[in-house]
Amino acid sequence: MTDENRQSPAETVSHDGREWRCFFCDEVFTDPKAAGNHFGCDHPGNEPLCQLAQVDGGIARVIADLSEELQRYRSEDNESFREFYRLGADHVVALRNEEQKGYDRGLADGRKEVREDCAKIADAMADDQQATNEKYPDHARAYPSWRSAIQHYRSVADRIRNPRAATEQLTKSQRPEGS
Numbered sequence: 001m002t003d004e005n006r007q008s009p010a011e012t013v014s015h016d017g018r019e020w021r022c023f024f025c026d027e028v029f030t031d032p033k034a035a036g037n038h039f040g041c042d043h044p045g046n047e048p049l050c051q052l053a054q055v056d057g058g059i060a061r062v063i064a065d066l067s068e069e070l071q072r073y074r075s076e077d078n079e080s081f082r083e084f085y086r087l088g089a090d091h092v093v094a095l096r097n098e099e100q101k102g103y104d105r106g107l108a109d110g111r112k113e114v115r116e117d118c119a120k121i122a123d124a125m126a127d128d129q130q131a132t133n134e135k136y137p138d139h140a141r142a143y144p145s146w147r148s149a150i151q152h153y154r155s156v157a158d159r160i161r162n163p164r165a166a167t168e169q170l171t172k173s174q175r176p177e178g179s
C-alpha cells in the first residue's frame with residue numbers, strides 16, 4: 001500500500017459520514033468491511049494488514065506462511081479422515097464376515113437338522129417292520145424280505161447320518177470287479 005493509494009481525510013467523507021483511520025498507517029476507510037479487514041478483525045492474529053506487511057518478506061511471506069499452515073491442517077484432516085474411513089471400512093468387512101459365518105453356520109445346522117429328520121423316518125420304518133415281524137412271526141419267517149427290510153432301513157438311516165462314509169462305501173461297491 002503506497003501513500004498515493006491512501007485517502008486523505010478530505011476525500012473520505014462517506015454518504016453516512018462514517019470513516020475509520022488506521023492507528024499505524026493513517027489510512028482512512030469509509031467501507032466498514034475494508035476497514036475491518038485492514039485492522040485485523042477478519043483474520044487470525046488480529047494484526048493490521050499494514051503491520052503484517054512490515055514483517056520480513058512482506059505480505060507475500062505472510063500469505064505463503066498462512067497457505068502452508070492451511071495446507072498442513074488440510075493434510076492432517078485428510079489423514080484423520082482416511083483413518084476414520086479405513087476403520088469404518090474394516091468394521092463393515094468384519095460385520096459382513098460375522099454375518100456370513102452366522103449364515104453358513106445356520107445353513108450347516110439346517111442341513112444337519114433335515115438329515116436327522118430323514119434318518120428318523122428311516123428308523124421309524126425299520127421299527128415299523130420290526131413290530132410287524134414280531135406281530136406276524138410266521139409271515140416274517142416265510143418272507144425273507146420282511147427280515148432284510150429292517151436291516152435295509154437301519155442302513156439307510158446310517159447312510160443319511162453319515163453321508164460321506166456312505167458315499168465312499170457306494171463308490172467302492174460300484175467299482176467294477178477286478179479293477
Ligand SMILES: [Zn+2]
Nearest residue numbers: 022024025050
Ligand atoms: Zn494500517
